[in-house]
Amino acid sequence: MQDGSEMSRTTLGGWEPEESRAQLASELDAMRRLHELTLRLDRTADLHDLLVQVLDAIVALHRADFGNIQIFDRQRGTLRLVAQRGFDAAFESDFAEIGVDHGTSCGQALAKGERVVIEDVATDPAFARFLEAARGYGFSAAQSTPLHGVGGERLGMVSTYFRQHRAFSDTDHRLTDLYARQASEAIVRYRREEALRASQTRLRRVIETDAIGILFFSLDGRLLDANDAFLRMTGWTREDVASGRLGWRDLTPPEWMAQSEVERERLAREGRAGPYEKEYLTRDGRRRWMLFSGHDLGDGAIVEYALDISERKQAEAALRDSEARFRRFGDASLDVLWIRDAQSLQWEYLSAAFDTVYGLELEHAIAGNGLTGWLELILPEDRDLALSELQSVALGEHVSLEYRVRRASDGQVRWLRDTMFPLVDERGRVTRIGGIGEDVTAEKETAHRMTVMIGELQHRTRNLMAVVRSIAQRTARTSRSLPDFNQKFADRMDALARVQSLLSRLKESDRVPFDELVRDELRAQGGQVTLDGPPGVLLRSSTVQILAMAIHELATNAMKYGALAQPEGRLTVRWRLEPGLVDGRQRLRVEWIESGVAMPPDADTRGGAGRELIERALPYQLDAETSYKLGRDGVHCVITLPVSQHMPRGS
Amino acid sequence: MRVDSGLVDCRILVVEDEYALAEDIRRELIEAGAIVVGPVPTIHKAMRLVEAEARIDGAVLDINLGGEMVFPVAEALRARSVPFLFATGYDSGRTPEAYKDIQRIEKPVTPGEAARQLGRLLRSVRA
Numbered sequence: 141m142q143d144g145s146e147m148s149r150t151t152l153g154g155w156e157p158e159e160s161r162a163q164l165a166s167e168l169d170a171m172r173r174l175h176e177l178t179l180r181l182d183r184t185a186d187l188h189d190l191l192v193q194v195l196d197a198i199v200a201l202h203r204a205d206f207g208n209i210q211i212f213d214r215q216r217g218t219l220r221l222v223a224q225r226g227f228d229a230a231f232e233s234d235f236a237e238i239g240v241d242h243g244t245s246c247g248q249a250l251a252k253g254e255r256v257v258i259e260d261v262a263t264d265p266a267f268a269r270f271l272e273a274a275r276g277y278g279f280s281a282a283q284s285t286p287l288h289g290v291g292g293e294r295l296g297m298v299s300t301y302f303r304q305h306r307a308f309s310d311t312d313h314r315l316t317d318l319y320a321r322q323a324s325e326a327i328v329r330y331r332r333e334e335a336l337r338a339s340q341t342r343l344r345r346v347i348e349t350d351a352i353g354i355l356f357f358s359l360d361g362r363l364l365d366a367n368d369a370f371l372r373m374t375g376w377t378r379e380d381v382a383s384g385r386l387g388w389r390d391l392t393p394p395e396w397m398a399q400s401e402v403e404r405e406r407l408a409r410e411g412r413a414g415p416y417e418k419e420y421l422t423r424d425g426r427r428r429w430m431l432f433s434g435h436d437l438g439d440g441a442i443v444e445y446a447l448d449i450s451e452r453k454q455a456e457a458a459l460r461d462s463e464a465r466f467r468r469f470g471d472a473s474l475d476v477l478w479i480r481d482a483q484s485l486q487w488e489y490l491s492a493a494f495d496t497v498y499g500l501e502l503e504h505a506i507a508g509n510g511l512t513g514w515l516e517l518i519l520p521e522d523r524d525l526a527l528s529e530l531q532s533v534a535l536g537e538h539v540s541l542e543y544r545v546r547r548a549s550d551g552q553v554r555w556l557r558d559t560m561f562p563l564v565d566e567r568g569r570v571t572r573i574g575g576i577g578e579d580v581t582a583e584k585e586t587a588h589r590m591t592v593m594i595g596e597l598q599h600r601t602r603n604l605m606a607v608v609r610s611i612a613q614r615t616a617r618t619s620r621s622l623p624d625f626n627q628k629f630a631d632r633m634d635a636l637a638r639v640q641s642l643l644s645r646l647k648e649s650d651r652v653p654f655d656e657l658v659r660d661e662l663r664a665q666g667g668q669v670t671l672d673g674p675p676g677v678l679l680r681s682s683t684v685q686i687l688a689m690a691i692h693e694l695a696t697n698a699m700k701y702g703a704l705a706q707p708e709g710r711l712t713v714r715w716r717l718e719p720g721l722v723d724g725r726q727r728l729r730v731e732w733i734e735s736g737v738a739m740p741p742d743a744d745t746r747g748g749a750g751r752e753l754i755e756r757a758l759p760y761q762l763d764a765e766t767s768y769k770l771g772r773d774g775v776h777c778v779i780t781l782p783v784s785q786h787m788p789r790g791s
Numbered sequence: 792m793r794v795d796s797g798l799v800d801c802r803i804l805v806v807e808d809e810y811a812l813a814e815d816i817r818r819e820l821i822e823a824g825a826i827v828v829g830p831v832p833t834i835h836k837a838m839r840l841v842e843a844e845a846r847i848d849g850a851v852l853d854i855n856l857g858g859e860m861v862f863p864v865a866e867a868l869r870a871r872s873v874p875f876l877f878a879t880g881y882d883s884g885r886t887p888e889a890y891k892d893i894q895r896i897e898k899p900v901t902p903g904e905a906a907r908q909l910g911r912l913l914r915s916v917r918a
Contacts, residue, residue, distance in 0.1 A: 599855050599879075602898035603809055609899050610811035682857045686810065757810035761832055 163311070170201055170315045174322065181326040187211075190330060192223045194323035195298060198285075199225050201315055204300035206279055210238065210246060211296040211327075212287075219250055219297050226301070227277060234273070243269050246297045249284035253294070255313070257283045260305050274301075281306040285316050287324045295327045353430070353446035356437075361387045361404070364441060373430075373448045375423035393419050393427060403432070411436045417449065429453040467491075476556075476577035479563070482534045482570045486510040497556070497579045499549030519544045519553065526558075533560040533573050542580065555581045607685075608636070618748060635661070635692035639685050651678035651784045654728060658713055661691045668704055673715035677728055678784040683762050687781070690758055693750030694732050694777060703734035703774055710735045718780070728783045734774030754779065797910030799824035804840060804850035806864060807878065808832040808857045812898075816851055816878070816905045823906040832856065837864045841871070849913050850875035851896075851905050854886070865890060874916045876908055 177197045184190040191209045199207040206226035210219035219238045224231060238244060240251040243266040249256040258264045259281050261274045274280065279301035287296040298320060308316075347354050353370030357363055363386040371378065380386055392400050396418045407413035414433035422428055429452075434444035470477045470491035476498070477491040487510030494502050498517055505513060518526050522543035529539045539560045544553050557580045563572040611632050619625035638660055642652055654677045662669055679687065695704075703709030715730045751768055754777060758764040764781035803825045807813040813830035820827050828844055831837045833856055841847065841864065850868055852861045854877050861877075868875050876894040877886070886895070896908050 603812070606812050606815075606899040607809060609902075610815055613815070613902070614811075760813065760830075761808065761810045 167311065167315070173197060173200065174315075174318055177319065178322055181322060184326070187327070187330050187334070188222060190326050191296070191323070194319065194326070195223050195225060198298050198316065198319050199300055201319060202283075202300045202302075202306075202312070205303045206277065206301035207299065208235070208246075209296065209298045212250075212294040213237075214294075219246060222296075231277065243267050245282040245284040246299045249286050249297060249299075250294070253286060253288075253292075255283065255285045255316075257308055259307055277301070278303055280304065283308065283316075285320050287320055287327060289324060289328050295324050298323065351447070353448070355444045355446060357388060357434075357442040357444065359408075359440060359442065361389060363387060363391075370446060373422075373428060373446070374420065377423070380423070391421050393421055403434070407434055407436060407442060411438075414444075417453075420446070473576075474579070476575075476579075478575045478577065480510065480530075480573045480575075482562070482573055484511075485530065485534065485573075487514075488572065493579075497547070497554060497577065498545060499547035499552075517545045517548060519546060530560065530573070533562055533575075534570055536562050536564075536570050538562070553581075554579055555584045604636075604640070608633070611636070614749060631696060632689070632692070635689060636685070639688035642688075643681065643684055651681065652684050653677055654679055654715060654730070654783075657684065657688055658691060658715075661688070661695050662711075662713075668710055670710070670712040672712060673730075674717065677715065677717060679728075680782070680784050683781060683783075686753070686757060686761050687779075690750070690753045690779070693753050694775070697750050697775070698734060701740060703737050706737055708736040708738075709774065717783070725782055727780050729778065729780045732775065732777040732779075734771075734776070737774035739770065739772065739774070795910075796823035796825075796906060797914040798849075798906060800826065801848035801913060802826045802828050802844070802846050803909065804828040804837070804844070804847050804852075804868075804873075804875075805830035806832075806834075806837045806850065806856065806861060807853040808855075809853075812853075812878075812900070815902070816900075819903055819906045820851075820909075823910060825906070834859050834861060834863055837861070838867060841867045847871070847873050849873060849909050851909060852877055854879040862887070862890070865893070874912050876905075876912060878905060 174197070177193060180193050181190055184193065191211065195207050195209040198204075206224070208224040208227065208231075209222050211222050212218075213220050216237075217240070221232060221236050221238075235244070238247050238250065240247060242248075242250075245256045245258050245267075248266060258267060261267045261271060261280055261282060267274070274282075281302040281304065282299060283306075284297055284299040286294065287298060289295055347367045348369075349367070350369055350372075353373050354367040355363060355370055356365040362384060363381055364384075366376070366381050370376075371381070374391070376386070388400065388404075389397070399416070399418060403413040403416055412433075412435040415431055416433075417429060417431050419427040420430045428448055429450040431447040431449045432444055434442055436442050470489070471493075473491055474493055475491070476493045477489070478487060478494070479489040480487055487506055490502050490506055492502065494500070494505060498505070500513075500517070515523050515527060526541065526543045529541045533539050540557065541560065542555060542557045544555055546552070547554050556577050558575050558577040560573060560575040562570040563574050565571045612629060615625055615629045615632065619628060639657075642656070642660065653675060655671070655673065655675045657679065658671060662671075698704040698709075698711055703711040712733045712735070713730065714733065715728060718727050718729050754766050754768050758766050758779060758781065762781045764779055766780075767776075767778045769776045798820065801824075803820050805813060805816050805820070805827055807816060807830055810832070813832065817827045817830055828840055828847060829837070831840060837852075847868070850864075850873060852865060852868075852875055854861050865875065865877075876896060877890070878896050878898060878900055879886075886893075894908060894912060896904055
């Protein structure tokens with residue numbers, strides 16, 4: 141640019157009017173182009189286009205042979221090539237990125253933070269490394285002007301190159317700076333807009349989310365806008381929203397109105413509301429559960445985020461249902477169902493039967509120490525076993541255990557049969573212990589009663605056999621022959637069998653009435669017999685057998701030799717209840733009166749077995765008073781014996 | 792020549808609520824040469840006898856007396872060091888621990904068995 145610098149220098153000399161006019165025209169032209177550039181930059185949306193236009197404008201201004209424009213990479217602290225003019229593809233790759241330590245004009249300008257002009261690259265020592273390249277491209281002068289923001293921040297670099305040596309006038313620099321300023325402002329504006337666009341894109345994407353409904357309300361509660369997610373959740377259409385006629389009140393079921401008002405008031409007062417859960421109306425009138433959170437945007441709008449939690453609510457309701465079902469199930473059981481934590485051994489669940497079985501209030505027990513509280517109720521001698529078994533269940537064993545507790549409410553000892561089992565998590569670890577405690581006290585008592593009853597049965601049977609043997613011996617002693625023995629023995633066995641069957645029909649608390657006993661024995665007899673006495677005089681069970689045998693002997697004798705053996709004979713059996721004279725206990729007085737009997741001469745010697753029973757066995761065994769007399773026309777026998785304290789039935 | 796029953800002139804208390812059985816035992820004891828105290832059918836009467844009798848050498852006790860257990864009588868006899876045996880319809884499992892060592896004859900008692908067992912018992916005590 142030897143010529144150019146010469147020319148520039150000569151401007152200070154002669155030719156002034158001509159020179160001034162030309163310079164003025166050139167400056168006007170530059171200003172016009174600057175204006176055009178400004179207008180273009182305003183309309184350019186793409187940073188690359190924008191920078192290319194700046195480059196072209198400055199290349200034209202400088203009437204340069206080459207040019208490039210770079211943008212500053214804030215992260216790396218380097219300049220990256222955006223566009224070039226006049227160079228080739230090799231240049232683009234060789235000078236793609238330039239650092240501060242780079243000797244080129246732009247590297248130097250970057251390092252210094254101000255414009256660098258190299259009028260002759262051959263004489264600049266810093267440029268020496270690139271001299272070959274410069275010759276290759278054919279330029280010998282260069283300038284680089286940094287692009288700065290208002291605050292001085294580095295934005296980029298615009299450089300021009302000249303085949304000839306080139307000198308710059310102040311006007312050149314001033315104009316260059318004006319261009320550069322325009323470029324810088326455009327870059328800053330572009331970056332700001334880009335950031336805004338990015339943030340808007342981000343915001344739009346946020347709003348377009350599938351999961352969360354976003355609603356915008358006016359302060360008076362009209363729905364201004366809503367995202368697609370909300371429309372999908374509720375079935376409302378964009379037209380519904382756009383109509384401006386929807387408000388939160390239209391979307392809220394009546395019973396949720398009050399709570400929503402409260403949240404609205406809070407929003408007005410504190411600028412935010414929620415998160416709160418409520419039901420929402422869909423377009424077709426169904427309801428969805430939603431979680432809301434809102435805040436005041438400060439620009440006359442309120443935003444609310446809505447999360448559809450219907451499924452969670454359904455799951456919760458199902459869980460509550462299942463829980464309630466389980467509790468009802470547990471509480472219906474007469475057994476104590478329980479669950480303990482396997483670590484602490486504390487109760488987590490107890491069914492209602494706990495109250496009755498342990499005699500302790502369930503809430504009280506759950507709240508207290510579920511281990512020591514429980515152990516204290518167990519009888520000391522069963523305590524160690526109960527604890528060690530419980531611990532073995534915590535280690536994974538199944539156990540069925542019987543132990544006794546002293547019921548807290550009334551001090552009664554209850555037998556419990558507790559079936560305990562480990563409850564494991566998905567990894568097979570015992571996290572809880574479950575158990576079913578059955579009150580087996582009644583079962584135990586029944587078992588005990590059964591043992592007693594079997595014992596009693598044994599006692600009676602063996603006694604009966606002893607009685608049979610005794611009757612056999614006695615009958616043998618008084619029999620004249622074997623047929624005589626057979627007859628008498630069979631007879632007595634029949635009587636014994638009758639009374640046994642009478643006794644076996646009885647329930648535990650029943651008693652045999654005396655009249656039934658007499659009728660049983662005299663059933664076959666007709667008009668010769670008179671029975672005279674109140675029905676339903678109850679006999680003690682222990683007296684029935686021997687009394688029946690005594691009546692049997694009397695009847696047998698009467699039929700063989702007495703009133704019932706002769707047509708003229710009569711038998712009256714009369715009985716009355718008498719107050720006890722000695723001990724105040726009621727006694728039964730029975731009279732057996734035979735009459736109209738022609739007494740045989742040997743009457744005294746007959747019926748010995750009957751007499752012994754009446755005169756000796758009844759007093760011995762029943763504490764009875766008896767008399768047995770042979771009158772002139774028949775037997776007269778009186779038996780007075782204690783009877784059951786129970787009142788006669790029906791009296 | 793009769794074998795020594797071990798009961799000759801011994802005063803033997805018989806407690807049995809069933810008249811027929813009491814009579815059987817009384818009869819065989821008398822045949823064995825014993826003097827029978829009782830028989831009585833209740834605890835009450837038995838206790839009165841134990842208190843009243845200056846000398847009792849042995850006893851046959853029915854365990855179940857019309858639902859009452861004979862053990863108070865057994866206790867009173869033990870206090871006087873009188874040997875006795877039980878006549879019972881129960882299995883041995885039903886007798887309390889305190890009387891496990893007392894000899895038992897099981898009902899129905901074979902005729903003569905009560906006198907035989909008691910005679911052996913008294914001989915062993917005397918020996």
